[in-house]
Amino acid sequence: MTVEQPGRDPLARRLPAAPGAPFPPVPRTATVVGGGIAGLAAAFGLAERGVRVRLIEPAAELGGRVRSWKVESESGAVTMSRGFHAFFRQYYNLRALLSRAGDPHELLVPVDDYPVLSSNGDRDSFAAIPRTPPWNFISFVARSRTFSLAGLSRVDLDAALSLLDVDFPRTFRDHDGVSAAEFLDRLRFPDRARHLALEVFARSFFADPREFSAGELIAMFHSYFLGSAEGLLFDVPRDDFDRTLWGPLGAALERLGVERITAEVQRVECESGDVDAAANRAAAGTDGEGSPFADPARREWRVVLDDGSRLAADGVVLAAGPAATPRIVAASPDLGDSVWRRRMSDVRLAPPFAVWRIWTDAPVEAARPAFLGTAGFGPLDNVTVLERYEEGARRWAEAHDGSVLELHAYALDGTNGAVGADGVDREALRSALREELGRVYPETRRLSIVHEELLVERDCALVGTEPWDERPEVTTPESTVKLAGDWVRSALPIALMERAATTGWTAANELLREWGVAGHDLWSVPTRARHDWPGAARRIKRKLRRGTRS
Numbered sequence: 001m002t003v004e005q006p007g008r009d010p011l012a013r014r015l016p017a018a019p020g021a022p023f024p025p026v027p028r029t030a031t032v033v034g035g036g037i038a039g040l041a042a043a044f045g046l047a048e049r050g051v052r053v054r055l056i057e058p059a060a061e062l063g064g065r066v067r068s069w070k071v072e073s074e075s076g077a078v079t080m081s082r083g084f085h086a087f088f089r090q091y092y093n094l095r096a097l098l099s100r101a102g103d104p105h106e107l108l109v110p111v112d113d114y115p116v117l118s119s120n121g122d123r124d125s126f127a128a129i130p131r132t133p134p135w136n137f138i139s140f141v142a143r144s145r146t147f148s149l150a151g152l153s154r155v156d157l158d159a160a161l162s163l164l165d166v167d168f169p170r171t172f173r174d175h176d177g178v179s180a181a182e183f184l185d186r187l188r189f190p191d192r193a194r195h196l197a198l199e200v201f202a203r204s205f206f207a208d209p210r211e212f213s214a215g216e217l218i219a220m221f222h223s224y225f226l227g228s229a230e231g232l233l234f235d236v237p238r239d240d241f242d243r244t245l246w247g248p249l250g251a252a253l254e255r256l257g258v259e260r261i262t263a264e265v266q267r268v269e270c271e272s273g274d275v276d277a278a279a280n281r282a283a284a285g286t287d288g289e290g291s292p293f294a295d296p297a298r299r300e301w302r303v304v305l306d307d308g309s310r311l312a313a314d315g316v317v318l319a320a321g322p323a324a325t326p327r328i329v330a331a332s333p334d335l336g337d338s339v340w341r342r343r344m345s346d347v348r349l350a351p352p353f354a355v356w357r358i359w360t361d362a363p364v365e366a367a368r369p370a371f372l373g374t375a376g377f378g379p380l381d382n383v384t385v386l387e388r389y390e391e392g393a394r395r396w397a398e399a400h401d402g403s404v405l406e407l408h409a410y411a412l413d414g415t416n417g418a419v420g421a422d423g424v425d426r427e428a429l430r431s432a433l434r435e436e437l438g439r440v441y442p443e444t445r446r447l448s449i450v451h452e453e454l455l456v457e458r459d460c461a462l463v464g465t466e467p468w469d470e471r472p473e474v475t476t477p478e479s480t481v482k483l484a485g486d487w488v489r490s491a492l493p494i495a496l497m498e499r500a501a502t503t504g505w506t507a508a509n510e511l512l513r514e515w516g517v518a519g520h521d522l523w524s525v526p527t528r529a530r531h532d533w534p535g536a537a538r539r540i541k542r543k544l545r546r547g548t549r550s
C-alpha cells in the first residue's frame with residue numbers, strides 16, 4: 001500500500017507497517033479460508049510479500065457476502081447478488097484492496113444522493129452537505145426537518161458529548177453493556193431525528209437497536225459524520241460485483257501465484273513434520289522437490305477439506321465469516337485455549353435478512369434515486385433502482401423498457417409480520433415488501449414482475465453489548481493462526497466491508513511479522529475527535545445555566 005494520503009481528509013491516520021525483510025528468508029506457505037473481502041485482503045497481503053498462498057472458497061465466485069452470480073430469467077441471463085452495497089469514501093483499506101483490480105475511481109461510480117424517507121413524510125438528504133466536519137453535521141441539522149430548535153434544546157448534553165468526544169478503542173470500552181437503543185434514549189434526540197438518522201444506521205447493521213452495541217453506533221457516527229472529511233456519500237460498482245471487482249481481483253491473485261481451491265474447510269489440525277507431501281504437491285499442482293509445500297521438518301497446520309484432503313501450511317487465516325469460522329474452530333480441538341474457544345462459540349448472528357430483486361415490465365419514474373433508505377415502512381429498509389448505475393441492469397432495462405429493483409429487509413425478527421415460528425415466511429415477506437414498495441413508489445402498483453430472485457440469509461454477525469475486550473480479535477492463542485472478517489474486533493472506528501478488509505490486511509501483517517517480513521501500511525479515519533468538543537460543551541452548558549438563572 002502507498003504512503004500517499006488515500007482520500008481527501010488530511011487528518012486520515014496512517015498506521016505504518018511493521019518493518020522486516022521484503023520476502024520470507026525461508027519459503028512460507030499460508031492457507032486463507034474464505035474468499036470474501038477479508039480473505040481476499042489477507043491473500044493479497046501475503047502473496048505480495050512472496051508467501052505461497054492457497055485460497056479456499058466453496059462458492060464458484062469470490063466476494064462472499066458481496067458476491068454476484070448469473071441466473072436464467074425468462075428474458076435470458078441476468079445477474080443476482082447478495083445485495084446492494086455502499087462503498088464509502090472512508091473505506092481506505094477496502095479501496096486499497098480494490099486498487100489491485102484497477103483504479104477504484106474507474107471501478108466505482110458515485111451515487112449523487114442517498115435520501116432517507118420516513119413513513120411520516122420526513123425526508124432527509126445528504127447531497128449538498130459540505131464534507132468537512134463540523135460543517136457537515138451543522139448543515140445537516142440546519143436543513144433537516146427532523147431537527148427542530150425545540151427538539152434540539154432537549155438533547156442531553158452529556159450523552160451528546162460522548163457521541164462527539166471519542167477516542168477509539170477507549171470509546172468502545174466505555175460503552176460496554178450499553179445498547180444503541182439505550183444510548184439513543186439517554187441522548188433525548190428529537191424523536192423524528194432519532195428514527196431517521198440513527199435507527200437507520202443501526203438497522204444497516206442488520207440489528208434491532210435494542211440488541212446492537214452503542215459503541216459501534218458511535219463509531220459509525222464518528223466515521224461518517226464528525227470524524228472524517230470524506231463525506232456521507234458513497235460509490236457503487238459500475239457493473240455487477242463479479243464482473244467489476246472480484247473477477248479482476250481473482251485474476252490478479254492468479255498472477256501472483258495464489259492457488260484457488262473450490263472446497264469447504266472442515267477443520268484445522270496441528271502437527272509437526274510428517275507432511276502429506278504428495279497430497280499437497282498434487283493440490284498445489286507442483287511435483288518438484290523444491291516445492292515449499294514439501295518440507296517435512298516444519299511445524300505445520302493441516303487444513304482439512306470436505307473431500308478429506310489435508311493441506312499443509314505454515315500459517316492459516318480463518319476468514320470464513322461469523323457463521324462458519326466458529327464452526328471450524330469448534331471442529332478443531334488443536335486450536336487455541338479454553339477462554340478463546342468459548343469466545344469463539346459466543347459469536348452471535350444477527351436475525352435473517354432478505355434481498356428481493358425484481359425485474360418489472362415498465363420503468364419506475366425517472367426521478368427515482370439510485371438508492372433510497374426507508375424508515376417505518378414495515379420490513380422494507382431500502383430500495384435500489386439498479387439501472388441507475390449498473391451496466392448490465394441498464395442494458396436489461398433499456399431492452400425491456402422496464403426496471404430492475406432491489407428491496408432489502410433487515411432484522412427479520414418477528415416484529416414485521418414476515419416471520420413465523422419456523423422462520424421467514426417468504427410469501428408473507430414478498431407481499432409485505434410489494435405493498436410497502438407501492439407506498440414508497442406508487443407507480444410500482446401498476447407494474448408487473450417479469451422475473452424475481454428472493455434470497456433470505458442469516459450470516460451476518462450481531463455486534464451486541466458484550467464487553468469489547470471479550471470479542472475475538474485478529475490474533476489468536478496460536479501465533480500462526482489469525483482471524484479476519486467484519487465480525488472480528490478492531491481498535492479502529494470501522495465496520496462492515498472496511499472492517500473485513502482491514503482485519504484481512506492485519507491478519508496478513510501479523511503472519512508476516514511472525515516470519516520477519518515487512519507488512520502493509522493501513523489507514524483509518526482519525527481515531528479521536530477532530531475538535532475540542534468537551535471544551536465547547538462546557539461553554540454551552542455555562543451559557544445554558546446562565547440563561548436559566550436570568
Ligand SMILES: Cc1cc2nc3c(=O)[nH]c(=O)nc-3n(C[C@H](O)[C@H](O)[C@H](O)COP(=O)(O)OP(=O)(O)OC[C@H]3O[C@@H](n4cnc5c(N)ncnc54)[C@H](O)[C@@H]3O)c2cc1C
Pocket residue numbers: 033034035036037038039056057058059062063064065066082083084085086087263264265266319320321322324325328353355408460484485486487495496497498500
Ligand atoms: C444485504 C447486505 C447488504 C450490505 N450492505 C453493506 C454496505 O452497504 N456497506 C458495507 O460496508 N457493508 C455491507 N454489508 C456487509 C458486507 O457484506 C460484509 O461486511 C462483508 O462482505 C464481510 O466480508 P467477510 O470477508 O468478512 O465475510 P464473507 O463475505 O461472509 O466471506 C466469508 C467467505 O467464507 C466462505 N466460507 C464459508 N464457509 C467456508 C468454509 N467452511 N470453508 C471455506 N470458505 C468458507 C464464504 O463462502 C464466503 O465467501 C452488507 C451485507 C449484506 C448481507
